[in-house]
């Protein structure tokens with residue numbers, strides 16, 4: 001088993017919390033894990049990515065080779081395209097549809113979406129709206145993780161457990177909202193009948 | 195067994211704690227910052243009262259660590275690669291004095307310059323100072339090596355250079371921990387003259403240092419960190435240093451696992467093992483993250499030995515970070531890319547946070563300097579360096595910590611008026627204060643704007659030594675009180691701030707403007723933790 005995942009977004013959007021959730025779940029499943037993060041300058045509103053590699057065998061490289069990623073999980077649509085050279089031909093691209101516009105030359109959203117739709121395996125999800133329905137816009141990242149979860153080779157329950165562990169300190173209510181968000185994302189992908 | 199998911203930086207920090215560390219010294223700098231941060235938030239370190247305060251700069255950190263070593267205890271100092279330039283005087287002379295308690299100097303390199311001005315390779319400094327240099331290939335090895343590095347430091351009585359690069363520093367993996375060792379007791383160096391580098395003493399010590407460096411070549415080789423794995427193939431052999439070894443392993447398959455491989459993770463590198471691999475193979479590929487140090491040594495000037503592939507002949511790009519795909523290509527393996535990045539994807543450079551005080555300071559500065567003409571603002575390194583980018587395009591230099599003040603002095607000497615320096619609060623106490631004293635003594639006609647967000651922002655909001663002290667410091671250095679102006683960079687103060695700036699630009703002497711407003715990131719973190 002191996003899952004090579006690229007997480008992408010904009011500095012400040014919290015992709016490292018997604019990484020932490022998957023990482024914790026991987027540890028629970030006794031998987032080997034390497035997770036290369038971006039710290040430093042780019043965290044100030046620049047493009048950020050994290051390479052997350054899970055495997056039942058030891059992982060050598062901290063970085064995913066080109067063309068080998070099984071999944072791009074992006075919390076921002078334009079950022080999902082930046083890492084296409086890493087995505088394998090059979091890989092999945094799962095992205096939030098809501099742009100984060102902090103540059104003046106941000107391209108028109110419909111052009112971005114049509115580029116994403118050219119990728120054979122893609123899921124575009126309005127994570128912000130779904131998160132709101134679940135009780136908090138702040139759980140949008142977990143909606144996207146839920147939508148990507150069918151393509152991560154781990155039992156779904158281990159992601160739920162990781163959320164319980166990570167958010168337990170913040171109280172039962174937050175945990176419930178986050179679990180609901182994760183489930184809503186999961187259902188969204190499952191309903192697409194892919 | 196205790197297992198933790200740790201960044202390379204954190205593995206180093208945890209290892210140092212487990213190896214009986216008594217003092218950790220550092221100035222923040224990507225990608226090294228998390229070493230100190232981990233130790234500062236460690237319960238174990240707090241209970242044991244391990245010393246773990248930020249220093250003004252890398253030099254003061256280096257010397258404090260040496261003082262801890264003098265007193266017989268194990269200490270560590272961490273910095274980014276360019277920090278070692280700042281600490282170099284202390285570092286190189288600490289090789290001359292030698293140590294008492296074990297001393298590790300961690301230098302974190304940033305090939306590809308993700309967050310840096312250059313991509314210098316710290317391994318040069320190991321040779322420069324004639325001290326051993328360790329270069330772990332992964333998180334577990336980083337953890338284990340720290341124990342051996344402390345032991346080697348105490349055995350050879352030298353500081354150990356510990357070189358890592360961005361990918362290892364900022365990548366997480368499982369690390370198995372060992373049982374913790376006790377701290378060492380206070381003990382003075384047996385020779386009271388050990389740390390006295392008077393020429394007569396230094397000459398003797400230098401001979402000792404040189405011969406111990408020679409013998410290290412044959413001893414470190416024995417260490418488990420340099421290893422030769424023979425294979426049945428006789429064409430190509432591979433030498434892989436530090437993290438390059440991981441990228442090599444990523445590409446090793448049944449087809450390629452009979453290639454002889456020499457892994458180097460400790461320097462001075464082992465001549466015997468190098469002879470062994472080069473005598474078996476017709477060709478050798480050298481993979482190293484950073485400069486082609488091993489490759490250059492192998493080639494020498496004549497380069498008339500066996501065929502060598504590496505960064506110098508273009509098999510591997512001459513600069514920049516390695517990755518598994520680059521290594522695959524160097525091995526002649528196919529690399530398949532996914533789809534190309536569509537042309538509509540735009541660059542997204544880092545930018546000021548919404549509501550950042552630096553941005554308001556720049557708005558006023560741009561208006562105030564406008565009438566004097568372009569090219570007059572020297573700046574420095576920090577979040578405020580983002581003022582170089584549009585829409586601001588407000589600064590004309592960013593070189594090394596503190597250079598804004600001193601370059602303004604030189605430009606003023608040359609007749610550029612006004613010469614303005616824009617520097618952050620932490621950068622000012624790192625290396626700006628001495629330049630300001632130069633300016634005061636010679637009465638340069640410069641204005642120094644200290645953009646004080648009361649934190650070390652760029653590296654994630656560490657304590658700034660300057661906080662609450664800037665006015666006193668500038669007054670103490672000798673700037674006239676009327677020309678130390680404090681302002682709050684807020685939209686609503688814009689007109690007044692422009693006026694203050696213009697007044698000080700016109701002043702024919704040294705003036706300091708302190709634009710003071712807390713970083714919105716640290717302010718919101720603080721509020722959250724107070725809730």
Ligand SMILES: Cc1ncc(C[n+]2csc(CCOP(=O)(O)OP(=O)(O)O)c2C)c(N)n1
Pocket residue numbers: 221222223224252274276277280575576577578595617618619620621622647649650651652653658
């Ligand atoms: C010699 C050296 N040490 C450390 C760094 C890393 N570094 C770059 S900017 C910065 C923070 C500067 O803080 P401050 O001057 O307060 O500016 P701010 O980022 O808060 O605006 C640091 C530590 C460096 N580039 N060079």
